[in-house]
Amino acid sequence: MIKKIKVLAIAFCLIFVAMPTLSGCQSKNEIVMWDSYYVGFSDASIPRSEWYITQAISRFKEQNPQYKNLSIRYENIPHSMESISLFKNVSINGTAPDIVTLWSSSYAMSVKEYLLPLDDYITQEEKDTITGWWSVSDGLKDGGSPIYGYPTNDGGIVCIFYNKTLVNSLGLNFENDAPYNFDEFLDVCEIIKTAGETPLLISYQDGSQDAATISYWYGQAVGGAEHFSRLNTGEVKFSTEEAFSHAIEQQKKLYDLSYTNVDVLTADSRTVGNRFIAGQGAMTIGNTWLIAAFYPEMGESLGMMVLPNITDDAQIKNTGTGGPGLLLGVGKNSKRKQASVDFIKFLESKDEMLEFVKYNPRVIPNRTDIDYETALTNPLLKQQARWIKENGSVAWLDNVIPSNVSDEWFRLAPLYFTGSLSKSEYLRLLDEAF
Amino acid sequence: MKRFKINRNYILPAISIVFLTMIFVIPFFTTLTKSFISTQGDSTVIGFENYRRLFSHAFFSQMTCNTIILATAVPITIFISLWIVYYFSNNRNLLHLVRVVSLIPYILPIIVYGFLVSYVFGYKGSANNLMQWLNFEPREWLANHAATMTIIISIIIWASFGQGIFIFSIAIQNLNKRYIQLAEVDGCSRMQIFFKIIVPNIGKYILFFSISLFLWCITGAFPLIQILTNGGPGYMSTTLDYYTYIKAFLSNSDYGVACASAVVQLLIILCFFATVITIRVIGKKYHVAS
Numbered sequence: 164m165i166k167k168i169k170v171l172a173i174a175f176c177l178i179f180v181a182m183p184t185l186s187g188c189q190s191k192n193e194i195v196m197w198d199s200y201y202v203g204f205s206d207a208s209i210p211r212s213e214w215y216i217t218q219a220i221s222r223f224k225e226q227n228p229q230y231k232n233l234s235i236r237y238e239n240i241p242h243s244m245e246s247i248s249l250f251k252n253v254s255i256n257g258t259a260p261d262i263v264t265l266w267s268s269s270y271a272m273s274v275k276e277y278l279l280p281l282d283d284y285i286t287q288e289e290k291d292t293i294t295g296w297w298s299v300s301d302g303l304k305d306g307g308s309p310i311y312g313y314p315t316n317d318g319g320i321v322c323i324f325y326n327k328t329l330v331n332s333l334g335l336n337f338e339n340d341a342p343y344n345f346d347e348f349l350d351v352c353e354i355i356k357t358a359g360e361t362p363l364l365i366s367y368q369d370g371s372q373d374a375a376t377i378s379y380w381y382g383q384a385v386g387g388a389e390h391f392s393r394l395n396t397g398e399v400k401f402s403t404e405e406a407f408s409h410a411i412e413q414q415k416k417l418y419d420l421s422y423t424n425v426d427v428l429t430a431d432s433r434t435v436g437n438r439f440i441a442g443q444g445a446m447t448i449g450n451t452w453l454i455a456a457f458y459p460e461m462g463e464s465l466g467m468m469v470l471p472n473i474t475d476d477a478q479i480k481n482t483g484t485g486g487p488g489l490l491l492g493v494g495k496n497s498k499r500k501q502a503s504v505d506f507i508k509f510l511e512s513k514d515e516m517l518e519f520v521k522y523n524p525r526v527i528p529n530r531t532d533i534d535y536e537t538a539l540t541n542p543l544l545k546q547q548a549r550w551i552k553e554n555g556s557v558a559w560l561d562n563v564i565p566s567n568v569s570d571e572w573f574r575l576a577p578l579y580f581t582g583s584l585s586k587s588e589y590l591r592l593l594d595e596a597f
Numbered sequence: 598m599k600r601f602k603i604n605r606n607y608i609l610p611a612i613s614i615v616f617l618t619m620i621f622v623i624p625f626f627t628t629l630t631k632s633f634i635s636t637q638g639d640s641t642v643i644g645f646e647n648y649r650r651l652f653s654h655a656f657f658s659q660m661t662c663n664t665i666i667l668a669t670a671v672p673i674t675i676f677i678s679l680w681i682v683y684y685f686s687n688n689r690n691l692l693h694l695v696r697v698v699s700l701i702p703y704i705l706p707i708i709v710y711g712f713l714v715s716y717v718f719g720y721k722g723s724a725n726n727l728m729q730w731l732n733f734e735p736r737e738w739l740a741n742h743a744a745t746m747t748i749i750i751s752i753i754i755w756a757s758f759g760q761g762i763f764i765f766s767i768a769i770q771n772l773n774k775r776y777i778q779l780a781e782v783d784g785c786s787r788m789q790i791f792f793k794i795i796v797p798n799i800g801k802y803i804l805f806f807s808i809s810l811f812l813w814c815i816t817g818a819f820p821l822i823q824i825l826t827n828g829g830p831g832y833m834s835t836t837l838d839y840y841t842y843i844k845a846f847l848s849n850s851d852y853g854v855a856c857a858s859a860v861v862q863l864l865i866i867l868c869f870f871a872t873v874i875t876i877r878v879i880g881k882k883y884h885v886a887s
Contacts, residue, residue, distance in 0.1 A: 426720030
């Protein structure tokens with residue numbers, strides 16, 4: 164009996180103590196990579212050997228004989244804000260991966276103490292050809308130092324997608340006569356609403372809508388990221404920012420005038436997207452990746468235009484919210500720092516970005532030495548790349564302000580738009596969140 | 598040399614104690630400790646700062662109220678399940694059938710209810726279809742605070758009354774039937790028998806069920822809120838346990854405030870226990886005195 168109990172006790176110890184400890188172990192010649200980008204955007208149902216990242220690892224080892232015995236263990240993590248907390252937790256516990264992809268800007272900066280500064284590894288040529296260094300640099304500005312990673316995933320810009328068939332049937336022609344400013348946009352919405360159609364399908368449930376439109380309209384007026392960062396230093400406040408106040412007032416009009424879907428508070432982005440594809444609304448607002456969802460279903464009936472300018476005299480015009488969304492970084496306590504950086508450099512090289520675009524045709528590579536006209540195949544993606552080249556883009560406000568403030572912003576915005584919170588109260592609570 | 602002997606009677610309890618220490622005691626003290634230190638970069642002791650930040654949150658009172666509102670499911674569930682058991686207690690076969698059927702909602706995962714209800718009460722769901730059929734305007738049920746809380750409480754009741762029926766049917770079966778027969782001979786109504794004989798005599802069972810259900814309401818409604826509303830709009834349907842999740846795992850996590858929120862939940866639970874114990878102690882004294 165005693166023997167059986169002893170066996171049980173040992174089994175218990177093995178299960179609850181030894182296994183979790185062993186699972187965190189890493190062999191000497193191994194790099195662990197946590198990522199949400201290289202597989203998250205592709206079809207995870209295809210065999211692992213066909214994944215872009217698996218093939219990239221093989222190419223890396225072929226081209227770098229010194230790493231032929233190196234093993235790169237790839238682990239897919241959620242493409243969400245939770246990945247920041249996850250990385251923070253494992254860094255505190257000393258089990259952080261060697262390479263990690265994180266949401267860039269303020270999200271990544273909130274865990275910068277666990278990331279290796281890469282200034283000594285990055286070459287001038289890389290700084291000149293890769294775009295978006297501001298989003299991975301301390302202080303969130305070009306030329307900022309230390310640099311905590313390589314910027315990647317230029318997600319294009321946020322645009323208005325519209326149903327050409329539906330819009331044209333109402334006598335509107337956005338291809339030649341798109342609404343230029345917000346007042347013209349409201350006029351267009353009125354025409355669509357009068358015809359009995361829903362002008363705009365959007366979701367206020369998760370905050371991404373706010374992040375997209377308010378960032379743009381506010382950023383257009385004040386000049387973008389550099390001004391946004393003054394909120395962090397306390398030089399300006401939400402409650403005293405005329406441009407922010409104007410932007411949220413305009414956004415509220417869309418709800419007040421019933422230009423949005425009725426269930427804007429509870430419908431999620433996916434539901435809204437499905438309704439747009441089904442022709443239940445004339446327009447929707449979203450990022451580049453929606454092209455991949457809409458285009459195969461709607462084909463030539465899918466139209467795209469830039470968001471209306473908040474005013475005619477805005478500093479930045481005719482583009483959208485955008486910029487690199489991810490940071491490829493190295494864990495501060497990595498035991499294979501050089502190998503990790505070399506692998507990141509490999510992924511960020513021109514040849515590999517072109518390979519990735521072939522594999523994942525919904526990505527706009529963030530390198531200036533890539534010709535978008537030949538590298539990209541989708542006409543809408545090409546159009547986005549042209550807009551970015553001509554007019555730049557406005558940074559996401561939530562990428563610049565601290566993420567806890569963004570959280571509060573996304574939670575409180577629906578209360579303001581529906582009238583549950585007054586504007587002054589809403590702005591006061593946002594200021595208090597800093 | 599004296600040989601060390603292990604008393605086999607202590608081995609299994611010892612394993613349980615070690616297990617409980619790992620799963621409950623250590624996390625409890627870790628949570629308590631972290632609620633007093635800064636978890637934003639440096640780990641310095643900051644006293645009650647995390648609590649101050651929690652209490653000064655503009656929607657803290659709303660979140661606390663939501664947490665307590667969910668607990669109203671406890672008396673309602675107890676009453677419904679107890680009444681059903683009493684109603685069918687004269688027919689053992691029927692009671693057996695009711696007991697089995699009512700356990701079905703209990704064994705279904707709560708997350709399934711969340712999805713089902715989100716389809717029913719979504720804007721394009723069957724509740725609004727019914728409203729339109731009855732010539733009423735469709736409503737955004739899950740964007741309305743009162744409607745959302747009512748829906749969540751209803752799900753808790755629906756998912757847990759089967760367990761109540763199971764417990765109370767055992768309790769009533771163990772009850773001395775002569776009390777009820779004597780009361781019936783004395784001309785007591787069913788309602789009088791229910792409140793004057795049944796309820797006082799199965800107090801221990803009610804206490805057990807109410808404690809377990811209360812704990813579930815305070816700490817277990819998280820998946821429902823996550824699926825139905827994400828705690829929104831704003832913080833309208835956020836409870837303290839959901840807020841703990843927001844602060845601990847979303848975005849730039851702030852474990853200090855999350856731990857403080859968890860400790861406040863624990864205090865609410867302790868207040869409930871203190872009230873229950875006080876009522877029992879006073880009840881016993883009153884019983885002895887009378």
